[in-house]
Amino acid sequence: MDKDTSKKIVSWIRKKVKLSSTKGVVMGLSGGIDSAVVSVLCQRAVGTKNLLCLILPCESLKEDINDAYLVAEKFCLETKSIDLTEIYRKFIKLLPDLDMKSKGNLKARLRMVTLYAFANKYNYLVVGTGNKSELTIGYFTKYGDGGVDILPIGNILKCDVIKLAKELCIPEKIINKKPSAGLWDGQTDETEIGMTYPELDEIIDKLCSGKEKFINKTITSDKIERIKNMIIKSAHKRAPAEIFK
Helix, strand or coil: CCCCHHHHHHHHHHHHHHHCCCCEEEEECCCCHHHHHHHHHHHHHHCHHHEEEEECCCCCCHHHHHHHHHHHHHHCCCEEECCCHHHHHHHHHHCCCCCHHHHHHHHHHHHHHHHHHHHHHHCEEEECCCCHHHHHHCCCCCCCCCCCCECCCCCCCHHHHHHHHHHCCCCHHHHHCCCCCCCCCCCCHHHHHCCCHHHHHHHHHHHHCCCHHHCCCCCCHHHHHHHHHHHHHCHHHHCCCCCCC
C-alpha cells in the first residue's frame, strides 16, 4: 500500500458513481474497522449529503451499535437505524431448524436486502466493506455482505486497512477491538479463520505474489494448506453464477 492509496480509492469511488449515473452511495455501518474506513472514504468521495450509512442491528451487541454511532458522530455521517431483530426472528420460525452459521448468513442477507431497498429508493450504489484478506478466503456471506455493487477496500489486506484507519483518524477504540462479524455471541474472525490476521495476510501476500517459499517460517504448513483450500473452495463466492453452454 502506498501513501496515496486513500486518495486513489476516493477517486475510484467517485468515478464508479459517475459511470453508473447514480446519485450517491449507501452502506452498512457495523461498528467495525472496515466499515469505519469505508464510510470515511465514501464521504470524501461523494460528500456527506450523498452518503447514507445504515445501522442494522439484528440481535447485535450493544457495543457494536454504540461503536457505529461513535464513528457516525465523529465524522458527521448521515445515518438511519433499522432494527432487523423482529423480522429475523419471525423469518426463523418459517424455516427448518438452522445451525448457527446458517442463522448468521440469514442476518447478513437481511441486511443486504435492506441496503438495496434504500439503494433503489435513492438511486444509490451499495458499497461493500470486505477487505482482501476476507474476500480471498471466502470469509463473507454470499449474497449477504458479499452482495454489493463496489468494494473500495477489496484489494487491501487487513494489516493495511489498519494503516488506513490510523491515517483517516478512525477512533482508537474501533482500531483496537477484536474483528468480529457480530453474528453470534463470542464470535471472532480470527477464531473462525483459525489464525491471526497477521498470519493470514502473510500467507495471502506471498501466495498472490508467487513467493510461497518466503512465507514466515513461524507459520505452520498446516495453516498454509488451510488457506490454500479455503481459496479453492470459496472460488464460487467470488465469481458470477456459471451459465451452462
